[in-house]
Amino acid sequence: MTLIVGIPACTKTIGGLVQHATPARYGAALMGAAGALPILLPPVGDGLLQLLDRIDGLLLSGSPSNVLPQHYGVAESETPEWHDPHRDGTTLPLARAAIARGMPVLAICRGIQELNVALGGSLHQRVHNLPDRMDHRAGEGTMDHQFRMKHPVAVSGQLARIVGATEIQVNSLHGQAIDRLADGLVVEATAPDGTVEGVRVANAPGWAFGVQFHPEWHWATDAPSRAIFAAFGAACGAYAAGMRRAA
Numbered sequence: 404m405t406l407i408v409g410i411p412a413c414t415k416t417i418g419g420l421v422q423h424a425t426p427a428r429y430g431a432a433l434m435g436a437a438g439a440l441p442i443l444l445p446p447v448g449d450g451l452l453q454l455l456d457r458i459d460g461l462l463l464s465g466s467p468s469n470v471l472p473q474h475y476g477v478a479e480s481e482t483p484e485w486h487d488p489h490r491d492g493t494t495l496p497l498a499r500a501a502i503a504r505g506m507p508v509l510a511i512c513r514g515i516q517e518l519n520v521a522l523g524g525s526l527h528q529r530v531h532n533l534p535d536r537m538d539h540r541a542g543e544g545t546m547d548h549q550f551r552m553k554h555p556v557a558v559s560g561q562l563a564r565i566v567g568a569t570e571i572q573v574n575s576l577h578g579q580a581i582d583r584l585a586d587g588l589v590v591e592a593t594a595p596d597g598t599v600e601g602v603r604v605a606n607a608p609g610w611a612f613g614v615q616f617h618p619e620w621h622w623a624t625d626a627p628s629r630a631i632f633a634a635f636g637a638a639c640g641a642y643a644a645g646m647r648r649a650a
């Protein structure tokens with residue numbers, strides 16, 4: 404059985420032309436650790452919901468862009484140059500629909516923020532400006548330096564069982580973070596400053612987790628990162644098998 408996981412793409416303007424793209428590392432992690440093939444989903448709005456009948460899982464990837472604050476009831480954006488409304492208009496309804504049907508969902512970085520907003524939560528727009536918070540942004544340097552393991556997170560609940568530990572080291576490349584937690588989400592990982600680093604959708608009929616860090620970067624060398632993708636792949640396999648039996 405070939406598992407297929409959809410990854411909603413971002414809107415990019417390259418050479419004056421609008422294009423759809425996502426970093427290749429997400430697909431590499433899916434193929435290498437989850438046993439699934441990636442397919443890019445263009446950010447064309449909720450018309451894409453029909454494709455949920457053709458895939459076995461949904462991965463909400465990271466991105467330099469931020470969710471428009473209007474989606475969580477805030478009029479003013481503190482990062483007006485960093486938005487992708489076409490992605491918002493695609494991922495928010497996709498996340499809600501996938502969760503409702505029990506499809507496995509893995510949400511990473513921007514993805515965990517989308518998941519929280521899609522279910523009714525809100526975001527800190529500049530978490531590094533808050534009192535007693537760390538600077539979670541990538542900083543300067545090579546990509547390997549930016550994606551280095553940067554700080555520990557305390558892990559609990561089902562996420563702790565997945566990674567096999569109650570504390571892991573993670574990378575950190577985000578300027579925004581969860582503020583008001585959406586109803587139905589349970590926090591299962593936190594940074595030393597209290598920033599939410601992992602959530603589970605407690606009332607989902609299927610497997611649905613979000614992490615603020617980037618396990619796709621270290622899936623080949625870091626056991627907890629690989630375990631997250633392996634668990635996602637296993638959930639996608641179980642979902643696909645159940646759908647076949649139902650058919």
